Amino acid sequence: MADPKGFLTTGREVAQTRPVGERVKDWNEVYVPGSLLPIISKQAGRCMDCGIPFCHNGCPLGNLIPEWNDYAYREDWSAASERLHATNNFPEFTGRLCPAPCESACVLGINQPAVTIKNVEVSIIDKAWDSGDVTPQPPERLSGKTVAVIGSGPAGLAAAQQLTRAGHTVVVYERADRIGGLLRYGIPEFKMEKSHINRRIQQMRAEGTKFRTEIEIGTDIDAAKLRRRYDSIVIAAGATVSRDLPVPGRELNGVHFAMEYLPLANKVQEGDLTVTPITAEGKHVVVIGGGDTGADCVGTAHRQGAASVTQLEIMPQPGEDRNANQPWPTFPMLYKVTSAHEEGGERVYSVSTTHFEGDEDGNVQSLHLIEVEFKDGKLEQKAGTERVIPAQLVTLAMGFTGTDQANGLVQQFGLGLDERGNIARDEDYATNVDGVYVAGDAGRGQSLIVWAIAEGRSAARGVDRFLTGASALPAPIRPTDRSLTV
Ligand SMILES: Cc1cc2nc3c(=O)[nH]c(=O)nc-3n(C[C@H](O)[C@H](O)[C@H](O)COP(=O)(O)OP(=O)(O)OC[C@H]3O[C@@H](n4cnc5c(N)ncnc54)[C@H](O)[C@@H]3O)c2cc1C
């Protein structure tokens, strides 16, 4: 156990963020660099090393949290990093971006603030990179088997790293021009700087994983050819089809899916564009959708110099405390103030958009909304509550409906879909097609990075068993596991 009295003597402290006025002028991560290390060992010391560590169950990866808390408390950073990597290929991603269901499940959280597990995680991995502890781990021998991974988001990368280390020859195919999936082109720089992806890719290349960008499977290479060329295939193509809002005026200029808007801002940061063709500068911006994608649009619009930013959500505002049907240790739906919300803008709940209006050039100028309420479990509009707000840029961030089928990927492989339209798989992540596996959002539906990594690791074990008859790779999670978490 870290510090037997830590949870009694030390209060919870988290990473400091930079002043709003400073950070909206740049795209760097919002945190004060170096602010965590001086406090983190004491924070890790708050861990009680519980007999039944509910944090394990809260984490889809089954992270060995009390073990690395203990090492972090003792400042044995190398041992902490080894324990962290035992269950997670990319803790620098989850340590920055995860909503931390482990913290919702932490036993300390029953009657006082939970251990700051996510901040301990990111401190361990940042320290490990700085001190050269993260090195390539190439396999000792090659199996002679080949695997293609389709998609380079966290699920594809985790599967690829596990399978490469198990001795298989792995090629990752990505239709975009850079590796990383939504980590690269969805999540803005201010939430995670892309240098973190780049150095992992370098490590993976040194281990032997090969990457092919700007190749879309189904279009540039068909499924039959891929199956002939590889012994097994992992589909980690994400759930990238955005949910639309088919109301009058949807066709106006300036109404965009979030995933048309956000990647362009990231491309400016990558140096591909000098300015983005879709900018919030000087405009009244309305973001439709109250989730993480919406928050990323809000933060991006602030940095582009929006005149105002309004975020609309159809559901009622969640409470700040757990309610009776979301008791500890479940992951509750709470009112969240993200770094983007701290930076300004207005959030409006329980409203639905009825239509957009534009000028004579076809550019959106305003959005009409109406208040809604739940009656007998059904969402109903409240008569007389219509109003109009200015809107010169609208982003639709209302979730995703599934894997892209327009490129023929699903049809060419002959893949079965489940009742939610995701690619169906069994308990080993195998699809209905022999040797073809699926991991991450493609099989689960739009979810979280931590689930994508967990599924990529588990699918890798399924593939390894398919290729060799047995596997020493871990499988943290089955597709049907929902655990205590999101
Ligand atoms: C804006 C935004 C912000 C988010 N923020 C967070 C967050 O803060 N925390 C969090 O935990 N989760 C967040 N998420 C969710 C998280 O990013 C996803 O759950 C996760 O990235 C899924 O990983 P994946 O590997 O399954 O798919 P993806 O990351 O979607 O990667 C799939 C990849 O496959 C490629 N691809 C698709 N089809 C083909 C094909 N036919 N051939 C070749 N390549 C193909 C795509 O181009 C893409 O690069 C966010 C999502 C969005 C959209």
Ligand code: SF4
């Ligand atoms: S539940 Fe909380 S206090 Fe208990 S072992 Fe996990 S992190 Fe430590």
